[in-house]
Amino acid sequence: MKINDFKLECYFGIYEFTAPYLLTQSDCESMSTRELLDMEKGAEEAYLNQWLGYTETWGDPELRELIAGLYKDMTTEDVLVFHGAQEAIFGYMNVMLNEGDHMIAMYPNYQSAYEVANSVPNCEFSKWYIKDDGEKWVVDFDALEALIKPNTKVIAVNSPNNPTGYTFTNEEIKQLCDICKKHDIYLFSDEVYKGLELDGEKREWMADYYHKCVSLGVMSKAYGLAGLRVGWLVTKDHETLEKVVKFKHYMSICDSAPSEFLSKVALRHSDQLLERSKNIIKDNLKLVDKFFDKYPNLFEKKAITCGPVAFHKLLIDMPVKEFCQLAVDKKGVLLLPSDIYDMEGEYFRMGYGRKGVPESLAKFEEFLIEEKFV
Structure with missing residues (x-):
């Protein structure tokens, strides 16, 4: 590559x-680490007794259960844990994008969300621009639909958006998912800032709206625990998860046992x-x-x-x-x-x-x- x-x-x-x-x-x-462990009685002793062997490729079952609990209708079977968000993005895009495919990415965006598309021969890439209206950043769903082609495979979005801060409302989340359903397009939703709403409207995870949507989460951004290097994909699309986990075999294989332990403590105090x-x-x-x-x-x-x-x-x-x-x-x-x-x-x-x-x-x-x- x-x-x-x-x-x-x-x-x-x-x-x-x-x-x-x-x-x-x-x-x-x-x-x-001490501050995090102090949030839970007995956590420090349990952490010191943490076994330092290999972990499960899909992620610690209890961690997957805690992650699933963040969503409306997800179970451990819908969760795949990664060594950070970057690995999850890279694995998903490599599995999904093939020669002759077309993808659309909300733009600006995290570069890895679209750069794999640029590396695949004859894979087309279009930018759905977030626009400056003079006061704030806005999106145009008509512009998005105009970018869709017969070979459009994936739409990648990032909300809350890095770097603009633009965030879909729940009504816009539903509108976006409806567009993907209408055209039978996979949706990759980077939601690493989920939970940091400042306007009083709690956003829904997009994977809860659409079965072909994969939601990306991570301990790094909203939780401030970047050193744990733990992220995840959640979706009802098990066929895609099965493909991505096989790609993970060529990356980290599994995650760090201490990091998964600390992530469990953190998510119990989400x-x-x-x-x-x-x-x-x-x-x-x-x-x-x-x-x-x-x-x-x-x-x-x-x-x-x-x-x-x-x-x-x-x-x-x-x-x-x-x-x-x-x-x-x-x-x-x-x-x-x-x-x-x-x-x-x-x-x-x-x-x-x-x-x-x-x-x-x-x-x-x-x-x-x-x-x-x-």
Whole structure:
């Protein structure tokens, strides 16, 4: 297989662990192993006695049961656990896409959601763009239907969307699933920020609406436990899961026993962890909103309804790539420019899920003042 470089990961490979002020991270605040184990009586002793042998390829049965419990009508048979979300995406796309197929991806999106399509000979790929209406990011379902061809095999979406923050309403989820049913198209739904609703509307998992939909979840984003490297696919489409698990045999084979143990502890306290993440995001949003209100001539703020990321517009006469490079070079403030997503327009991603946002935002403001942008 020949596959293009993962531009976002190449960029983070340079700056994520060297820049001191991370203002673009897409995950939520993490915690120590001790903090997580302290959430449950007896968990620490059980963790220390965890057997370090191989685990089941499909995932620990109890973990699969806990994951299934997040959905309306799923069982352990509908769950396949992976070594992170990336492995799940890569496995699914390799199994589903063949020469002559066509796929559509919501765009911008996580690069691995569509890059496999670009690596398959004669596999067509179309972008369903999220559009900027001047105030917020929006989608057009008529535009989506116009992209559908007789050979369209998969539609890939990401909601809440990274990087824009756009989130389907429940009505739009149903509309999307109805389109897929109408055209008999598989739906890959990246829902790694599920549970971080800020507008009071709890979103449904898309796999609960459509039997040919696969929902992607992970411990990394909403739960803030990226170091566990545990993700999953959930669907009633067992035929597809059986194919994907055979592909997993050529990747991780199975997951880490300690990571699966800690994931079980976390999911038994799912509501508590999600509430923790939402509170951090809400507190940071108050500061960020005040920041953007101070500088309306520099930035066009984009509101979000769910999740920890937003994609704001730079209004000054400078390429956003150059602006972001200057910020990290001069003050160590890391932002993510839109060229990483091959996006037209001068946008940059900000992340609100970590406790270090106030300090990073203050450094960003220092940068604006010192470089005479204000």
